[in-house]
Amino acid sequence: MDFDFTPEEEAFRDEVRRFVAENHPGTETPDPGAMKKWCEKLVERRWIGFSWPTEVGGGGGTVLQQFILKEEMSAARAPSLGFDFMGLTWVGPALIRWGTDQQKRRFLPDLLNARSLWCTGYSEPDHGSDLGSLQCRAVREGDEYVVNGQKIWTTLAHRAKWIFMLVRCDTDSSPSKVRGITCLLIPMDSPGIEVQPIVSLTGVHSFNQVFFKDVKVPVGNRLGEEGQGWRVVMGALAHERSGISEATEKVRHLEDLIELARGSRKNGRPALEDASVRRKLASFQARISAMRLNGVRHLTRQLRGEAPSTETSINKLLRGSIEIEMSELALGLQGSEGQCEGDWQARSLNFHGTVIGGGSPNIQRNIIAERILGLPKD
Ligand SMILES: Cc1cc2nc3c(=O)[nH]c(=O)nc-3n(C[C@H](O)[C@H](O)[C@H](O)COP(=O)(O)OP(=O)(O)OC[C@H]3O[C@@H](n4cnc5c(N)ncnc54)[C@H](O)[C@@H]3O)c2cc1C
Numbered sequence: 001m002d003f004d005f006t007p008e009e010e011a012f013r014d015e016v017r018r019f020v021a022e023n024h025p026g027t028e029t030p031d032p033g034a035m036k037k038w039c040e041k042l043v044e045r046r047w048i049g050f051s052w053p054t055e056v057g058g059g060g061g062t063v064l065q066q067f068i069l070k071e072e073m074s075a076a077r078a079p080s081l082g083f084d085f086m087g088l089t090w091v092g093p094a095l096i097r098w099g100t101d102q103q104k105r106r107f108l109p110d111l112l113n114a115r116s117l118w119c120t121g122y123s124e125p126d127h128g129s130d131l132g133s134l135q136c137r138a139v140r141e142g143d144e145y146v147v148n149g150q151k152i153w154t155t156l157a158h159r160a161k162w163i164f165m166l167v168r169c170d171t172d173s174s175p176s177k178v179r180g181i182t183c184l185l186i187p188m189d190s191p192g193i194e195v196q197p198i199v200s201l202t203g204v205h206s207f208n209q210v211f212f213k214d215v216k217v218p219v220g221n222r223l224g225e226e227g228q229g230w231r232v233v234m235g236a237l238a239h240e241r242s243g244i245s246e247a248t249e250k251v252r253h254l255e256d257l258i259e260l261a262r263g264s265r266k267n268g269r270p271a272l273e274d275a276s277v278r279r280k281l282a283s284f285q286a287r288i289s290a291m292r293l294n295g296v297r298h299l300t301r302q303l304r305g306e307a308p309s310t311e312t313s314i315n316k317l318l319r320g321s322i323e324i325e326m327s328e329l330a331l332g333l334q335g336s337e338g339q340c341e342g343d344w345q346a347r348s349l350n351f352h353g354t355v356i357g358g359g360s361p362n363i364q365r366n367i368i369a370e371r372i373l374g375l376p377k378d
Pocket of ligand 1: 119120121122123124126127128129130151152153154155156352353354356357358359360361362363366
């Protein structure tokens with residue numbers, strides 16, 4: 001396998017570096033005004049939705065250029081590529097793959113011009129890992145579906161304009177539990193939707209419970225056919241788990257950790273000279289490199305026109321273990337001083353959530369065991 005980039009790709013990398021040097025707002029999390037300006041500059045260059053086809057208004061970049069773009073932005077600690085992570089990471093690609101022409105015309109321009117904000121309605125109480133058993137129902141009445149049920153852990157439902165949502169359309173007990181699952185695109189201001197906040201253990205409100213009572217949704221807002229929802233979101237989930245640009249984010253966390261070890265003491269010496277600390281740092285480095293190469297393998301599949309594979313679960317699992325172990329090491333190095341320093345503490349608490357979002361570690365292990373290693377189910 002050739003891991004080198006072509007001269008054109010390296011030239012593109014230089015272009016991104018120049019852009020970042022000239023336009024970086026000085027922080028990864030700018031205020032709304034500075035973020036709007038940053039997004040406008042990205043839109044000008046068509047770097048939001050950069051790898052989407054030009055026919056749908058995308059930048060027409062290759063998936064490798066998209067990878068370089070994300071890698072360089074992350075390495076430079078630049079703000080994100082647009083506001084709408086979920087919209088850009090899976091709603092847009094699902095619309096391009098499954099949407100009607102009318103749906104593409106309606107939704108893609110807002111995504112590409114940083115005007116959209118989507119949330120994702122998969123999980124329900126008792127149906128998180130076991131997503132195929134979801135119970136939220138949609139009953140067809142003429143040209144509309146009438147939706148009743150509940151979603152939970154819905155990130156940003158209190159701010160999103162639309163929800164990318166899975167419902168169950170079949171009423172019989174079909175042999176395949178995923179058979180009746182259908183994907184609907186629902187405006188969050190529809191009558192009958194109620195959003196209730198859930199505050200996380202770091203005191204942040206990003207999750208919600210969302211209740212649907214007789215919510216009417218035009219049939220034209222169905223993505224894919226009735227009963228095809230499982231296929232629509234499985235591609236989306238693989239994108240969510242690929243973790244390609246996240247390897248660069250982990251490189252930065254490792255740099256932070258090395259700095260912390262340099263400034264901390266263990267057994268009367270700088271912690272960076274301690275053999276056990278060095279071994280852990282080296283293990284992070286090795287696993288981050290594996291993550292990046294596995295991400296490149298995912299890209300290679302995409303370049304060959306193949307569907308995202310279950311191998312993305314490897315990166316999801318790696319990322320989770322790296323995050324938890326990094327924060328444990330950091331808090332150990334800080335000792336009692338850690339109580340006065342919020343950064344690694346907040347990361348440590350947040351990581352317990354981010355390892356679960358998009359599918360828990362055990363679920364990734366099941367996927368790897370059954371679908372990659374071919375081990376028996378029981
Ligand atoms: C940060 C974050 C953001 C999220 N954002 C969203 C969102 O925007 N939209 C959305 O719909 N959902 C979201 N979720 C929900 C997330 O998808 C679910 O929490 C996740 O799928 C796990 O489901 P659960 O919470 O019901 O846990 P459960 O499925 O009840 O799992 C509990 C435990 O049992 C284990 N387990 C379950 N089944 C098996 C099995 N078959 N084999 C082995 N172990 C098993 C799990 O690994 C876990 O440890 C988010 C969650 C987090 C933490």
